[in-house]
Amino acid sequence: MLRRLATLALPLLVAASLVPAAVAADGSDGSDGSDGSDGSDARTRATAQVQLTSWSSYADFKAGKRRGLKLGRGQVSMLRATPRTVAGKAYEAGTWTSPWAxxxxxxxxxxxxxxxxxxxxxxxxVELRARDASGRTGSWDTVADWARGNRPVKRATYSGQADDLGRVSADTWYAAGAVTSWQVRVTLLRPKGSAKAVSLERIGAVASADASAPRPTSQPGPAAGTVLPVPTYSQMVHSGHYPAWGGGGEAWCSPTSTAMVLAYYGISPAPAGITPGHADAVVDHTAKMVYDHxxxxxxxxxxxTAYAxxxxxxDSYVTRMRDLREAEDQIVAGVPLVVSIAFGRNQLAGAPISASNGHLLVIVGFEADGDVVVNDPAGATNAEVRRVYDRAQFEQLWIAASGGTAYVIRNG
Known part of the structure; x- marks a missing residue:
């Protein structure tokens, strides 16, 4: 299994600080044809039920509630920490709670x-809770304990917690029934007596309604004929590497894709603790840095995205997109996208593997006719990673499998 998929929901494009639900992802009202069309395509795209909300500026963080933290320019950090015990370890903690989205x-x-x-x-x-239409507020569910390193508490998510209004499944919080608002809470933690400058620069989430129903294929847009020079890495050449981090090969589609996007920006951190002689050792390193225990x-x-x-x-964040037309906007801006798909036998012509119940790859551009150019890490070698997939096939699989989920990773 390359990546488990359990999400079927509709998507968005880029994060503004707080994106109004009635505004289309391209910033228009979805009806005036400001994207260069006659307006009909924009109206169709504006009906998708999705919203990405994030907090990252001084004003954003000031709008939330903080305890033991101070505001800075684009961050919150420790001020008067309070004692907290995590996994039997003594910590100092400060908490920021978002407004309701x-x-x-x-x-x-x-x-x-x-x-x-x-x-x-x-x-x-990171914790999340929600509220339903009756006004009932759910409990705080712990989504993740996260750090760039892995000591003394291992980086992990907490699947389950299936109580009141929802449950956690790895990276996604699922509602038991429709919820009308949500809230996140982030606790910054440092070992007792430490002066380390832990800080939060951005927190957000993309909320969506179920959208597994098929839709007409989007029409090619401004990215037709544009292909970004993203380096190619194969996950398959790492088969058998580091069982403690998933074992390489089919398990490493996501870190391989993330490593390709970072390499496109000229970012290739020196691998730490990786066996000398491994080809493209930065992939092994990325797998280590994103592994969820x-x-x-x-x-x-x-x-x-947090590692990136x-x-x-x-910015680096997870979002959902309505169709490939929205992905084209990112390609025009010079931003390759890591996207999550799934497919059965004979459903994706030209794929290097016959089927997958969850796979991540990089959209790097579009052919002149609108077909999708990708770096598919499932290629057996680096030379076999670049592929072209039929637009209709690919879009249908992407939306049906993950609701158009994508990593947006920007450098500058």
Whole structure:
């Protein structure tokens, strides 16, 4: 299994600080044809039930509630920490709680993602709760304990917690019934007596309603004929590497894809603790840095973007998109996308593997006719990673499998 899929929901494009539910992802009202069309395509795209909300500026963080933390420019950090015990270890903690985010529709899933600085043995805990139409508020569910490193508490998510209004499944919070608003809480933690500068730079989530129904294929847009020069890495050449981090090969589609996007930006961190002689050892290193000890895999969406955020100068987050037309907007902006698909036998012509119940790859551009150019890490060698997939086939599989889930990783 390359990446488990358990999400069927509709998607968005880029994060503004707080995106109004009635505004289309391209910033228009979805009806004036400002994308260069006659308006009909924009109207269709604006009907998708999805909203990405994030907090990252001084004003954003000021709008939330903080305890033991201070505001800075684009971050919150420790001020007067309070004692906390985590996994039997003594910590000092400070907490920031977001305002309620109201998407304007009944959401069935919420996927949080974050950017944080966790030096030494510091860490962050991410929690989420929701409210339904009756006004009932659910309990706080712990989504993840996360740090760039892995000591003394291992980076992990907490699947289960199936109580009141929802449950956690690795990187996604699922509603038991439709919820009308959600809230996140982030706790910054450092070992007792430490002065390490743990901080939160961004927190947000994409909320969506179920959208497994097929839709007409999107028409090619401004990225037709544009292909970004993203380096090619094969996950398959790492088969058998590091069983403690998933064992390489089919298990490493996500870290391989993340490593390709980082390499496109000229970011290739020196692998630490990797066996000398491994080809493209940065892939092994990335797998180590994104491994989720709760889910026991490298395919956790938010863990990949949170790691990338520690290396890039721009934003790094998980979102959902309505169609490939929205993906084209990112390609035009010079941003390759890691996307999550699944397919059965003979469903994806030209794929290097016959089927997958969950696979991540990189959209790097589009042919002149609108077909999708990808770096598919399932290629047997680096030379076999670049592929072209039929637009209709690919879009249908992407939307049906993950609701158009994508990693948006920007550098600058």
């Amino acid at each position: 109201t998407p304007g529709f009944g959401a069935s899933a919420v996927i949080p993602s974050w950017e944080a600085t966790t030096p030494g043995r510091t860490m962050v805990r 709760g889910y026991r895999g490298t395919g956790n969406w938010a863990f990949n 955020a520690t290396l890039v100068a721009g």
